[in-house]
Amino acid sequence: MDVEGVFRAEYGRAVAVLVRFLGDIDLAEEAVQDAFTTAVRSWPETGVPPSPAGWIITTARNRAVDRLRREAKRDERHAQAALLQAPDAPPEEGPVSDDRLRLIFTCCHPALALQARVALTLRLLGGLTTAQIARAFLVPEPTMAQRLVRAKAKIRNAGIPYRVPRDADLPERLTAVLAVVYLIFNQGYDGEAGLCEEAVRLGRLLAELMPDEPEAMGLLALMLLVESRRDARHGEHGDFVPLPEQDRDRWDRALIAEGQGLVRRCLRRNRPGPYQIQAAIQAVHSDAPTADATDWVQILQLYDQLMAIAPSPVVALNRAVAVAEVEGPRPALGLVDALDLDGYHVFHAVRADLLRRLGQDTEALRAYRAAIDLTEGPAERAFLRRRMATLTR
Known part of the structure; x- marks a missing residue:
């Protein structure tokens, strides 16, 4: 795997680990970006390390420590730098154990506007550029850039803690969390398949974490049913194939069966929501043996x-x-x-x-x-x- 592949696969996890470790979004982002810049220079000569993600996280952590040391002007900064050198910080306890999912819930704090929560988490977890996020929200890039700056400033100035949300905090953040995961999936569906895999992984974690939330189950069903058609979306030479013209024998029947099973479970709950309805629409498409039979x-x-x-x-x-x-x-x-x-x-x-x-x-x-x-x-x-x-x- 080259540096670009590691970036796509591991950027979000590296930032999540560093944000939890440092408690500072900007510092975590800059440290991870510096680590990847170093990888671009060194890996062609030294080769990709056995654990690329571990190399990136360790390098980013060391860069952050160095920066804090250089900028230390007060005893408390020295103390913070010393703390960062501790080799084994105790793990946080709470309902969310996955670093990336933890960061999503943390950034989706109710003190932030809903769109700001979603945009900020896409920036941190997906490594999406401001331009890509702006397109996802159908707004101009400068507008989105301002939203991201304001969201980071509000987190910093309000002292919003980087910690595992309590069980009671999870439901009120669910809407934004689901929106983030779905936008990550959509970004991957239009380009990088690894983002789809990550979104489905997060969707499974959410459905397991919140089994009584039918919308979490509905989102997972929606992603599985859409993902089932990935191989059929492009022809032999990479040309785009719209849904009515796809070879349905190339659809992933295992994903369809799993997605349809989740839709049926949602229907039995009788608490319809947007993701459940969208999943039901995709289930109808997947039921049709031909486009004409839809x-x-x-x-x-x-x-x-x-x-x-x-x-x-x-x-x-x-x-x-x-x-x-x-x-x-x-x-x-x-x-x-x-x-x-x-x-x-x-x-x-x-x-x-x-x-x-x-x-x-x-x-x-x-x-x-x-x-x-x-x-x-x-x-x-x-x-x-x-x-x-x-x-x-």
Whole structure:
């Protein structure tokens, strides 16, 4: 594994360990980034160490100690540096034993705004850039940068402790924690598979930690059902394959069975929530042996339920796709045109497809160009270009 691979796999854990150890987000991030910079310089000559993650964490810890020593101007700073040299700090006790999950719950403190909690944790755990997080929230990059700075400052100034949350603190932080895990999964689904694996791992821990929370179970089911189609999303040459055109023999039936089983357990709880409903939608897709056999009426009913309890423009866009299959592209286009999602590439791609189906080729071409301009993934851009090319022949 090269430095880039170690970064993708271990950045979040390294930051989580250092934040718990140092009690300072900025110092932990800088120390881990310095450690990876050192790895870039040294590993090509010395080779990747037997335990890359341990090397990164140890190097980052030593860098942090050195920095505290250099900056020590008061006895308390000297004392802090001395404390950091202690070889074996006693482990924290509490319901959350996983470092990364602990950091998620810590950053999802109710003193922070919900979006700030999610954004900050994505930055720390996923190693996502500010630009990537801004795209996930559909906001400008400078806006997201300000949110991250304010969130770190509030944690520091308010003295929010870096500790394992008490059992009583877990439910009030669950909404933000689930949002973080799902955004990590989505980031991986669009690019790095390792992030999906990490999100599923965290989802399993959450479902085990909070067995009475059906939304935790629903999120795990949702991720498993979506992940079951990973191999079918790309063709032999890496080209993007949309859901209706996928080879369903390549879907992972074990993941589907596990996800559907979790959906059935959620239904028996009769406490529907956004993740459970989204998981149920994916379960309907996974039930269909062919694209033509998809029960779009049931999917539309589920989207109606989702809009009733968790309305958003993105949910409305996905509902419009279902409307197009049940009622036709024209009423769906009217719903899409009413949405304010001009900076979202999927909005333009859906709109382009509806216009194409209605024979409005000139408008469809403009929509495809807008979608291509906003799409980052090369496979998805190539797919949109192929669709656009069918209108220019």
